[in-house]
Amino acid sequence: MTIRIFEPLFHARSATFVGASNDPGKWGFRTLKHMIDGGFEGNIYPVNPKENEIQGLTAFKSITDLPDTPDLAVIIVPPPAVPAVIRECVAKGIKAGIIITAGFAETNAEGERLQKEIVETAREGGMIFTGPNCNGLMSPRNKQYIQFPSFYVPPGPIGIITQSGNVMDSLSYQIGMHGFGCSVCVASGNEALLHSEDYLEYLGDDPHTKVILSYIEGFKDGERFMEIAGRVGKKKPIVMLKAGKTQAGARAAASHTAAIAGSDAVFDAICRQSGVIRAGSLDELLHMGLAFLRQPLPKGRGLGIVTAGGGWGVMAADACEELGFDVVKLPDETIRELDKLLPAWWNRGNPVDLVAGAAVDNIFKSIELVMQCPSVDAMMFLSIMPAMRKETFDQPHNAVEREEWGKQMIVAIANAMDEFNAIADKYGKPLVVASEHMWANQYEQAAIEYAVGGRNAICYRMPGAAARVLDALVKYGSYVNRKS
Amino acid sequence: MTIRIFEPLFHARSATFVGASNDPGKWGFRTLKHMIDGGFEGNIYPVNPKENEIQGLTAFKSITDLPDTPDLAVIIVPPPAVPAVIRECVAKGIKAGIIITAGFAETNAEGERLQKEIVETAREGGMIFTGPNCNGLMSPRNKQYIQFPSFYVPPGPIGIITQSGNVMDSLSYQIGMHGFGCSVCVASGNEALLHSEDYLEYLGDDPHTKVILSYIEGFKDGERFMEIAGRVGKKKPIVMLKAGKTQAGARAAASHTAAIAGSDAVFDAICRQSGVIRAGSLDELLHMGLAFLRQPLPKGRGLGIVTAGGGWGVMAADACEELGFDVVKLPDETIRELDKLLPAWWNRGNPVDLVAGAAVDNIFKSIELVMQCPSVDAMMFLSIMPAMRKETFDQPHNAVEREEWGKQMIVAIANAMDEFNAIADKYGKPLVVASEHMWANQYEQAAIEYAVGGRNAICYRMPGAAARVLDALVKYGSYVNRKS
Numbered sequence: 001m002t003i004r005i006f007e008p009l010f011h012a013r014s015a016t017f018v019g020a021s022n023d024p025g026k027w028g029f030r031t032l033k034h035m036i037d038g039g040f041e042g043n044i045y046p047v048n049p050k051e052n053e054i055q056g057l058t059a060f061k062s063i064t065d066l067p068d069t070p071d072l073a074v075i076i077v078p079p080p081a082v083p084a085v086i087r088e089c090v091a092k093g094i095k096a097g098i099i100i101t102a103g104f105a106e107t108n109a110e111g112e113r114l115q116k117e118i119v120e121t122a123r124e125g126g127m128i129f130t131g132p133n134c135n136g137l138m139s140p141r142n143k144q145y146i147q148f149p150s151f152y153v154p155p156g157p158i159g160i161i162t163q164s165g166n167v168m169d170s171l172s173y174q175i176g177m178h179g180f181g182c183s184v185c186v187a188s189g190n191e192a193l194l195h196s197e198d199y200l201e202y203l204g205d206d207p208h209t210k211v212i213l214s215y216i217e218g219f220k221d222g223e224r225f226m227e228i229a230g231r232v233g234k235k236k237p238i239v240m241l242k243a244g245k246t247q248a249g250a251r252a253a254a255s256h257t258a259a260i261a262g263s264d265a266v267f268d269a270i271c272r273q274s275g276v277i278r279a280g281s282l283d284e285l286l287h288m289g290l291a292f293l294r295q296p297l298p299k300g301r302g303l304g305i306v307t308a309g310g311g312w313g314v315m316a317a318d319a320c321e322e323l324g325f326d327v328v329k330l331p332d333e334t335i336r337e338l339d340k341l342l343p344a345w346w347n348r349g350n351p352v353d354l355v356a357g358a359a360v361d362n363i364f365k366s367i368e369l370v371m372q373c374p375s376v377d378a379m380m381f382l383s384i385m386p387a388m389r390k391e392t393f394d395q396p397h398n399a400v401e402r403e404e405w406g407k408q409m410i411v412a413i414a415n416a417m418d419e420f421n422a423i424a425d426k427y428g429k430p431l432v433v434a435s436e437h438m439w440a441n442q443y444e445q446a447a448i449e450y451a452v453g454g455r456n457a458i459c460y461r462m463p464g465a466a467a468r469v470l471d472a473l474v475k476y477g478s479y480v481n482r483k484s
Numbered sequence: 485m486t487i488r489i490f491e492p493l494f495h496a497r498s499a500t501f502v503g504a505s506n507d508p509g510k511w512g513f514r515t516l517k518h519m520i521d522g523g524f525e526g527n528i529y530p531v532n533p534k535e536n537e538i539q540g541l542t543a544f545k546s547i548t549d550l551p552d553t554p555d556l557a558v559i560i561v562p563p564p565a566v567p568a569v570i571r572e573c574v575a576k577g578i579k580a581g582i583i584i585t586a587g588f589a590e591t592n593a594e595g596e597r598l599q600k601e602i603v604e605t606a607r608e609g610g611m612i613f614t615g616p617n618c619n620g621l622m623s624p625r626n627k628q629y630i631q632f633p634s635f636y637v638p639p640g641p642i643g644i645i646t647q648s649g650n651v652m653d654s655l656s657y658q659i660g661m662h663g664f665g666c667s668v669c670v671a672s673g674n675e676a677l678l679h680s681e682d683y684l685e686y687l688g689d690d691p692h693t694k695v696i697l698s699y700i701e702g703f704k705d706g707e708r709f710m711e712i713a714g715r716v717g718k719k720k721p722i723v724m725l726k727a728g729k730t731q732a733g734a735r736a737a738a739s740h741t742a743a744i745a746g747s748d749a750v751f752d753a754i755c756r757q758s759g760v761i762r763a764g765s766l767d768e769l770l771h772m773g774l775a776f777l778r779q780p781l782p783k784g785r786g787l788g789i790v791t792a793g794g795g796w797g798v799m800a801a802d803a804c805e806e807l808g809f810d811v812v813k814l815p816d817e818t819i820r821e822l823d824k825l826l827p828a829w830w831n832r833g834n835p836v837d838l839v840a841g842a843a844v845d846n847i848f849k850s851i852e853l854v855m856q857c858p859s860v861d862a863m864m865f866l867s868i869m870p871a872m873r874k875e876t877f878d879q880p881h882n883a884v885e886r887e888e889w890g891k892q893m894i895v896a897i898a899n900a901m902d903e904f905n906a907i908a909d910k911y912g913k914p915l916v917v918a919s920e921h922m923w924a925n926q927y928e929q930a931a932i933e934y935a936v937g938g939r940n941a942i943c944y945r946m947p948g949a950a951a952r953v954l955d956a957l958v959k960y961g962s963y964v965n966r967k968s
Contacts (some may be wrong), residue, residue, distance in 0.1 A: 007544040021693040024875065024877055025841070027840060030877055033877075037881075042618060066486075069622065102839065103829045106504055106831075107829055127853070130509030138870075146838075149922040149923065150879045150922075150923055151922050151923065162795070163795070164793070164795020164796070165793075165794070165795070166792075166793030166795050166796055166867060166920075167793075167795040167796070169920070169922055170796075170836065170922065172921040173920060173922045174920075177926055177929070180525055201667045205546065211726050215795060217798055232510075243795065243798040243799045243802055244802065245800055245806070246801065246802045246805035246946060247805060248801035248803060248804065248805040248811035248834075249798050249799070249802035250811075250838075251800040251801070251833060252794075252797050252801040252811075252831075252833065252835050253798045253812075255831035255832075255833050256794035256795070256796065256797065256798055256831070256837065267534065267633070281799075281946060281948050282799070282946055283945075283946060302557065308650075309648070309649075309650030309651075310646020310648055310649070310650065310736075310740035310741065311650050311651040311653070311699060311727065312650055312654075313647070313740065314648070314701055314728055314737045314740055315726040315727050315731050315765075315766070316858035317730065317732035317735070317736040318728065318729045318730045318732070319726055320732065321730035321731060321732040322729070325732075327511035327732035327735075327736075334746070344587075345587040345591055346587055347590075347591075347736075347740070348739075349735060349736065349739050350732075351736050353736075353739065353740065354513060355586065358630075359510075373607065376903070380506075383650060391508065393508055393513075393514055393517070394508065395634045411632070414830055426649075435655070436654040436657060436658075438633040438634075438635050438653055438657045439633065439634055442661055442931060442933065443927045443930055443931075444932055445661065445927075446925075446926030446927055446929055446930050447926060449926065450926055453681040458748070461767075462765060462766055462767060464765050466684055472609065474887075480932075483913055
């Protein structure tokens with residue numbers, strides 16, 4: 001397939017909603033409402049034989065009645081009515097569809113028959129479609145939000161392909177909350193016609209997509225996926241979360257999207273072969289994706305840790321060694337240089353425990369000294385407070401002053417993240433940061449996440465999360481450097 | 485030891501700070517400042533030979549000069565000066581101390597010698613002390629905040645024992661952010677005199693402590709720990725996070741708190757034998773602790789899942805089966821009853837996928853139907869929005885109305901949590917909930933967490949976290965029901 005056939009799907013200039021509704025309890029209401037509220041700039045044609053106006057837009061009795069041919073048809077009518085709608089789309093010359101409707105191959109034999117019928121009609125008519133049994137797609141640059149939740153992820157470099165609508169929703173939501181954005185998000189549903197690997201090929205060619213995140217329950221065509229992933233992975237990182245690993249999960253997947261989950265070992269092999277990075281949870285999927293946007297790829301597993309908290313250092317060392325990192329012994333020369341910067345009672349080991357009392361300049365110099373060690377391929381820094389170029393223990397009691405102080409603290413964190421990023425760039429080695437922000441109230445916590453995202457960075461909450469991100473960076477680094 | 489000897493440590497009526505300072509860069513400043521700002525109501529006597537006044541309080545030249553005998557001495561002088569201070573404390577009749585100072589057994593032979601000396605002096609003088617090399621303790625009911633960060637966790641039912649100060653800080657901070665509070669938190673440092681098991685014994689007897697969370701790098705006396713934990717665990721749950729599992733972690737632990745990490749397998753055996761629930765990360769430690777405050781203990785591993793999101797259901801089934809849960813086949817009778825409540829295309833399996841369109845009353849009824857199955861010992865509910873007794877898709881565009889709407893949504897979530905808790909109580913089986921809140925902005929996210937905590941509940945962010953909590957509940961349930 002070429003990237004061009006996806007244009008009407010992902011960058012529609014106009015769209016019809018078949019099954020549009022004025023009833024707020026219906027999907028035909030919500031998907032249309034979010035398309036309107038999201039600010040779509042092209043024509044929108046609601047289709048519903050019983051209405052003259054829907055959500056302020058002129059409604060049409062059928063697709064045949066539309067004044068022109070829209071790029072995209074969003075279909076939200078009951079299953080038995082879908083085949084006729086697809087035939088009408090084809091007759092009208094509509095090139096792309098999204099079938100939200102559930103009740104096809106994931107339910108019973110009749111559903112399976114209906115699904116076959118719509119695939120054949122669309123194929124013969126030169127139409128592509130997403131779904132059925134999906135909850136839409138988002139193309140933020142095109143302000144094209146065909147979705148269930150009232151959240152509009154901004155444009156950005158992250159592409160999402162998922163076989164679960166609520167995974168698309170929660171992932172894009174979290175991306176927005178972290179101050180990042182998406183190129184295209186698609187919930188592929190039953191994948192009757194377009195498969196995950198088709199979207200993957202599209203996102204591989206899409207210049208706006210820098211990293212691809214995917215949730216999958218089962219492959220329709222594992223070999224083709226491998227071939228495409230292997231190719232796309234050389235251009236940009238692909239991170240995947242596979243569900244349906246266990247028997248209970250596989251049963252649930254079958255009834256969810258009619259997916260055949262397949263063996264977990266086979267999936268692991270596919271990932272290794274094709275350079276796909278595997279995430280263990282939704283949070284990991286997000287964390288790894290954001291790291292790929294910013295961090296240099298490490299050349300090996302030699303690790304340096306600098307920490308402003310002893311316990312966090314121990315937990316980080318555990319988490320990293322368990323993942324196969326070598327928390328290296330620092331050269332004597334480096335220890336001697338660090339001796340000049342740190343309080344007399346520092347631990348002279350790796351993790352470098354800064355202990356209280358190190359000056360902020362010396363903290364950054366210490367990180368650089370560790371970065372300079374040839375045996376260090378990647379670094380982790382823990383507990384950001386002492387690395388902030390702001391007195392952090394002067395919290396005012398007065399509420400107005402306290403609020404202003406909080407804002408300054410957030411800026412100071414974002415600035416510190418810039419300094420960390422600059423060191424990573426200077427040495428071409430990743431430097432991931434994990435920290436609590438114990439001065440912050442709940443609202444400031446959330447604001448920190450967003451402000452740090454504005455610097456194209458993420459500050460992980462826990463050392464374990466930061467360790468898993470480093471592992472993903474190493475794995476992808478070794479894939480792109482593989483001779484083949 | 486009896487609970488009484490801990491009184492001057494945890495419920496001091498007055499305290500002296502030896503090494504108190506007016507220099508904001510020093511620990512002697514921060515610990516004293518936080519004690520004052522925390523609202524401690526007893527006398528505070530700063531001791532510093534060079535000052536007449538410290539942070540607005542009259543300063544004294546030495547302990548000998550104090551006008552009376554305080555309950556507690558907080559010691560923040562350099563290591564070589566500590567033995568003399570302990571001798572003065574004993575001479576004055578002070579019964580408890582906290583030695584913040586680092587530079588003892590965790591550094592070198594001289595440090596080890598000093599540490600032995602202070603232990604001997606204190607023992608002979610009938611004085612107990614926490615540390616050295618720790619960052620204090622908090623006793624919120626006594627407004628006694630001797631700590632590094634400017635965060636004051638409120639009083640509540642959670643006791644914390646940790647060998648890392650920054651773990652105490654981040655854990656108590658997260659507890660506060662989740663709307664809960666602490667009975668006593670102690671950072672035990674090098675445990676020269678008082679060990680983790682001593683604090684455990686104290687918290688076991690403390691009527692205000694309902695659950696005990698602990699971070700440990702190594703035991704001073706594994707057998708005594710086991711004996712005490714086994715006893716305390718029959719009265720209240722103990723959840724522990726063990727660090728120093730790997731070689732890198734163990735090395736870091738040795739230089740952090742002079743802890744001998746010991747084998748991970750041995751720790752596992754100790755936990756199983758003594759009913760200690762093991763957490764894999766700080767987040768798990770928190771999540772498990774909060775669950776024990778509220779949830780009934782399950783009798784087995786039969787699990788029912790009800791989900792408003794298909795993908796989340798698959799991920800939950802995976803996570804639960806991997807932990808050894810049996811995601812049970814629902815009886816035909818239950819399926820028939822559910823048929824009356826759910827849309828025709830529901831999946832007729834477990835997880836029960838509610839699909840869009842189930843009425844809110846029917847959602848709660850569906851959960852009850854699954855609860856009633858004899859094979860179900862515990863339940864998980866995923867994605868809270870459809871279970872809220874409030875129209876959730878009517879988000880206003882106007883900013884003022886939007887803010888008010890957000891507040892109503894938060895109340896609706898808290899109310900839904902009450903309904904879930906009531907079902908758990910009615911059937912005596914745990915019901916854990918995981919959900920995103922995709923309508924919420926960053927600030928509302930944080931407010932939800934806090935509001936839900938006000939109902940003595942927690943809504944987990946991800947199915948995996950909820951699964952690990954259920955596993956902890958089962959393990960503890962089987963320990964307390966064990967005949968012995």
